[in-house]
Amino acid sequence: MSVDWITVAAQIANFLVLVWLLKRFLYRPILDGIDAREAEIATRMQEAEREKDKAAAIEAEYHDKVRALHVAQSEMTETVRKQAEEQRDELLAEAQQRMEREHASWRAHLDDEARKYTAQMHHVGASALLSLTRKALSDLADETLEARIAHHLVEKVKPMAADLARAAGQARVAVITSHDPLPPAAQKAVTGELNALFPDVPVRFESDPDQAPGLMLRIGGAQVAWTVESYIEGLDALISEKLARGTEPKAQDHER
Amino acid sequence: MNLTPDQIVMFDAWGVPINATIFYTWIVMGLLTVASMLITRNLRADVPPDRWRTTLEVIVQGIQGQIDEIAQGPSRHLLYFSGTLFLFVALSNLLLVIPGFRPPTSSLSTTTALAISVLIAVPLFGVSSRGLGGYLKTYLQPSPIMLPFNIISEFSRGISLAIRLYGNIMSGAVIAAILLGVAPFFFPVVMDVLGLLTGMIQAYIFAILATVYISSATATPSHPLSEKDNS
Structure with a gap:
């Protein structure tokens, strides 16, 4: 068991060289790569968080729009329903008035026809009455x-x-x-x-x-x-x- | 039989003999560096990591997690130092299973070099954290009488680190070699498996102890490490 001091010196030098080589080609690239990847992951996570917030904002906006659309749709439906009811009432009223007018016209026409018929009946009746009376007076009383x-x-x-x-x-x-x-x-x-x-x-x-x-x-x-x-x-x-x-x-x- | 790879000369480079310890150390360094370069060459934050990169991230983050449990706050420099210690020792010990491979950690020179590195790193981290005066004051605590004992303690830490790692790895390799000569069919395999476990544990212990020593030197007085451990 002996120590070769030249070998010791050479090994110290070798070890120092190995430290430098591994620092240059192993530790620094690996650690820098890990740091860069962690930074990249952190950046992406922040970006994902921002995108998530943005997506949440868009989702909230979408829900607001859907709610507003539903409200507008309900209001529009209600408006259309009211307009339809008003239009129906107007049409019904108009039809009622037209029917009443036609009924009144028909009634007037009927009354007119009745008057004409009555007048004709009066005329015919009067003529018949006079004719019969005249004939009866002539036949019975010579008058x-x-x-x-x-x-x-x-x-x-x-x-x-x-x-x-x-x-x-x-x-x-x-x-x-x-x-x-x-x-x-x-x-x-x-x-x-x-x-x-x-x-x-x-x-x-x-x-x-x-x-x-x-x-x-x-x-x-x-x-x-x-x-x-x-x-x-x-x-x-x-x-x-x-x-x-x-x-x-x-x-x-x-x-x- | 050579007990230490320091005595095995692999080749000469410009007249300088390169022993097995240095040679296999370079192999371990090359494997670690090339693997790291291949896996981390095209890193992009927006691309999901593949399985190799994930494996490296698990290893690095595991080391970082262990250090964070011991040290006060995250320290990348401590990660570079202790992480490299762990990876180097662990890979060296794992490669023990490859026939013909002599782990550098089975050389007392290597473990001494790593222990010296820790001994040097402790005051460097302490000074960079507390300042020179603040670090030197720690040798006078809890009273100036403790100064020689603190100095002895610092050196004994390094010696114990070196001897522990060397003894475990070298003994595993030697025992496997002896058993290979006595009973070549079954026991060496068991001992190699046991050596893998021992090697990983030793790598963990070596790196953890180094981290503890450095952390105790860098701990601020208001939050000493003992308080954190007791809490």
């Missing part, structure tokens, strides 16, 4: 209808002659109006009767197609008339009653 009407009017005037004379005042003429021109015989009879009641008042005869069949006497502001209107109205009431009686069983059958 004309106009003469009987004139006589009836004069008989009607007689009880109220005083009142008529007062009402006539300073009237200078008595006017007899009929639907058709009165026959001369009837005119003569009426004139004679009235001259007996009102000696100073001349009598004039006129015809008015719009007037109902019959006679109408006007002296000044007074007026006395006999027409078939009341008879026609009575005939209407009778027909209506008969029609109503005739339709009741049918209506009851329909209800059953």
